[in-house]
Amino acid sequence: MAKQRKTTAQKPKPQAKQAQSMAGAPLPDRDTALALYRQMLTIRRCEEQLARSYQAGLIPGACHTYVGEEAIATGVCAHLRDDDAVFSTHRGHGHALAKGVPPNELVAELFGKATGCSQGRGGSMHLFSPEVGMMGTSGIVGPCILQAAGAGYSFMLLGVDRVGVAFFGDGAVANGAFHEGINLATTWELPVLFVCENNQFATEVAFANTTKNPEVANRAAAYGLPGIAVDGNDVALIYQIAGEAVERARAGGGPTLIECKTYRTRPHAEGMRDGGYRSLEEVEAWKKRDPIATFAARLVKEGAARQTEIDGIESAVDAEVAAAVQFAHDSPWPDPATVADHIFSHGSQTHA
Numbered sequence: 001m002a003k004q005r006k007t008t009a010q011k012p013k014p015q016a017k018q019a020q021s022m023a024g025a026p027l028p029d030r031d032t033a034l035a036l037y038r039q040m041l042t043i044r045r046c047e048e049q050l051a052r053s054y055q056a057g058l059i060p061g062a063c064h065t066y067v068g069e070e071a072i073a074t075g076v077c078a079h080l081r082d083d084d085a086v087f088s089t090h091r092g093h094g095h096a097l098a099k100g101v102p103p104n105e106l107v108a109e110l111f112g113k114a115t116g117c118s119q120g121r122g123g124s125m126h127l128f129s130p131e132v133g134m135m136g137t138s139g140i141v142g143p144c145i146l147q148a149a150g151a152g153y154s155f156m157l158l159g160v161d162r163v164g165v166a167f168f169g170d171g172a173v174a175n176g177a178f179h180e181g182i183n184l185a186t187t188w189e190l191p192v193l194f195v196c197e198n199n200q201f202a203t204e205v206a207f208a209n210t211t212k213n214p215e216v217a218n219r220a221a222a223y224g225l226p227g228i229a230v231d232g233n234d235v236a237l238i239y240q241i242a243g244e245a246v247e248r249a250r251a252g253g254g255p256t257l258i259e260c261k262t263y264r265t266r267p268h269a270e271g272m273r274d275g276g277y278r279s280l281e282e283v284e285a286w287k288k289r290d291p292i293a294t295f296a297a298r299l300v301k302e303g304a305a306r307q308t309e310i311d312g313i314e315s316a317v318d319a320e321v322a323a324a325v326q327f328a329h330d331s332p333w334p335d336p337a338t339v340a341d342h343i344f345s346h347g348s349q350t351h352a
Helices: 029-057 071-076 091-099 104-111 143-159 169-172 174-186 217-222 235-250 280-287 292-302 307-330
Strands: 019-022 085-087 165-170 194-200 228-229 256-261
Touching: 019 165, 029 071, 029 104, 029 235, 029 292, 029 307, 071 091, 071 165, 071 194, 071 235, 071 256, 071 292, 085 143, 091 104, 091 256, 104 307, 143 165, 143 194, 165 169, 169 174, 169 194, 174 194, 194 235, 217 228, 217 256, 228 235, 235 256, 235 292, 292 307
Parallel strands: 019 228, 085 165, 165 194, 194 256, 228 256
Antiparallel strands: none
16 A cells, blocks of 8 residues: 655645636746747757758657647746656657757757767657656657656655656557556556647547547546646646646645647658648648747737847757757767667675
């Protein structure tokens, strides 16, 4: 039986068990708002450059970009500390960057270089950086849900106020891991955020065609945890909702399921087709709701930033990403002599 988590804070009452749909939120303070904008733009510029690098043959293996979904990783990870644990999916570049992986280490990893965050061993779908709490991405659908629950269980046993976060797509909702992870986390009131990035397609299959219930958040009622559906392109709203969920988790209030309704405006993976399963009109309509452009316009309209400041951030981010690409080009390949490193533990063992 699980040990009760020790906390001096009064356990906050959870929100209503049924799903809630949230729309609109005030801007956070000016410094936070500008930081959110810069983080989203950093993810976008990295992804655009990685797409070009893939087309130039510089990236071995697959490359799944996060273009169009930047508000989600940015809004959630803004509330996380280095000792909080994030578990991600195959589309994990944005999560890694938002959690603190530097752009040069991300780009170098996709190039397969020794200076990458996984020392060139992982590539696009296997990003690890325990130093900043990025505990791994995976091309297997769904395991991040169980891993985040496991992290939350560890934090509960340790009696610490750390949080586990799982980012996953709508396709993972049909996986048994979704049921198992959320049920366990709710039963034991674990400090976990389950963040469904509902971009409406699992590869090229529409989510609405694979279920009679295409609403993810309202499934929370069956497990007894708060379920909240938000506009996944509204970074201010995601920042607000995620902040409340993280605070509740740290205080012992248990997990939250957040469904972020969004859209990827590039193909499922670079090199794959971008039509035939969705219309160009649909893609263009979502591009007009671009989370970065709309947030920049809002910052200027509401007086949180001047256009010159927006332009200055863009120039700084462009320079940072260009430097990251050059760093990756200049970095060495992994030494073949290290091929067996990190395969098993070299720690001392005692025998009876």
